[in-house]
Amino acid sequence: MTKLTRLLTGVATAAMILAGAGGASAAECIAPADPGGGWDFTCRTVGRLLYDLKIAEEPVQVTNMPGGVGAVAYANVMSKRPSDADLIVATSTVGVTQIAQGKYPADTDVMRWIGMLGTDVGVIVVPKDSPYKSLSDLMDAYKKDPASVVAAGSSGAGGWDHIRLLMVAKAAGMEADAFKQIRWVQFDGGSPAVTQMIGGQVQVVTTDLGEVAGFVESGDIRILGTLSDEPVPAFPDAPTAKSQGFDVTGYNWRGFYTGGEVSDADYQKWVDTMKKLYDSPEWKKAAEGSGLVPIWRGGAEFETYVGEQAEQMRQISKDIGVM
Structure with missing residues (x-):
């Protein structure tokens, strides 16, 4: 076999692998933010476990698209x-809030x-x-x-991180008119926001614990309050907002989510794949180690839940004056 023949054979073999023998191909997960944030963690952790547990035959490619x-x-x-x-996209309550407020190009029904x-549990740090x-x-x-403390998070003004801070302010007795005076800075992820806070650019960050757990463990930041019903197992000494009144x-x-034109069969494959991962002890360990509480909702139930949550976010946004 000549060098050229071997080269062409190798190229053809690689093409078959990439295309996927028997119709299978490597999956891609889009993390709609810079590396280091919660969506990036979701893609990379899930992608790694899918491959390590042999639920996926090929490594999952992660693409950051902030x-x-x-x-x-x-x-x-x-x-x-x-x-x-073959495409999935990491998302969360943050994304659905943005959709509910008309900040995405379409509503939830296109996916x-x-x-x-x-x-994940919200924290104020x-x-x-x-x-x-x-x-x-x-x-x-x-x-x-209200303008004396500059706050930041991974969503824009009126986004989920901002709303969580305003919910605490409302519980503290502040009026909606004063909310507009609170200075808010947006970053693409909780980790970049905390980095800027440590550098003195902002004074407080509202985000998810999973995004900044490393900074808490290193002692660079302190949790003023977790926005959870009970203390978070990974950080049991962190006080809840409820415990502070x-x-x-x-x-x-x-x-x-995946594209809105994906077939029912391919959609169900993804639902079954994620449920299999969720049921593994490896996922529970990875989730809890990052401050996540493992909870499963999938398929039709999840689609209904997302639609209902979008409507709830629209109402909350109106109630606190950001819509």
């Missing part, structure tokens, strides 16, 4: 890859919603040397001067 808090990826899938059965595998030692300290500062919870589920 922009518009997920709107760029949503538009890309809707316009260019609506029937791509097929596969399932959620867990929920400050640098380790912050003068604010509790949520009451922070809320007192806001009530005295603020009756607020702010969960952020983690899950996936």
Whole structure:
């Protein structure tokens, strides 16, 4: 066999592998944010476990596509890859909130919603040397001067991270008119927001615990309050907002959607694949180690849930004055 023949044979073999023998091909997961955030964690952790547990035959390719808090990826899938059965996109309550507020190019019905595998817990964090030692300290500062503390998160003004801060402010007795005076900075992910906070650009960050758990473990930041019913097992000493007199919870589920024109059979394959992963002890360990609470909703039940949550987010946004 000549070198040229061997080369052509190798190219043909590689092409068959990429195309997938028997119709199978490597899956791709789009993380609609920069590396290091919650959506990136969702894609990379799920992709790694699918391959390690031999649920997927090929490694899952992760593509970071930041922009518009997920709107760029949503538009890309809707316009260019609506029937791509090998494509999934990481999303969460943050994305659905943006959709509900009209910040995406279309409503939830243009995609097929596969399932959620867990929920992240909202947290309000400050640098380790912050003068604010509790949520009451922070809320007192806001009530005295709403513009005195610059806050940040991974969503824009009126997005889920912002809404969670305003929900605590509302529970603290602030009026909706004062909400507009709170200065808010958006970053593409909780990790970049915390990095800027440590650098002194902002004073407080509202985000998901899973995105910033490493900063908490290293001692660079402190949790003023977790927006959960009970203390988070991974950080049992972190006080809840409820324990400090603020009756607020702010969960952020983690899950996936695929294109709206994907066939019923291919859609169901993804639902079954994610359910198989969810049932594995490896997923439970990975989720809980990152501050996630494992919860499963999939298929038709999940699609209904997403539609209902979008409507709830629209109403909450109106109630607190951001719509």
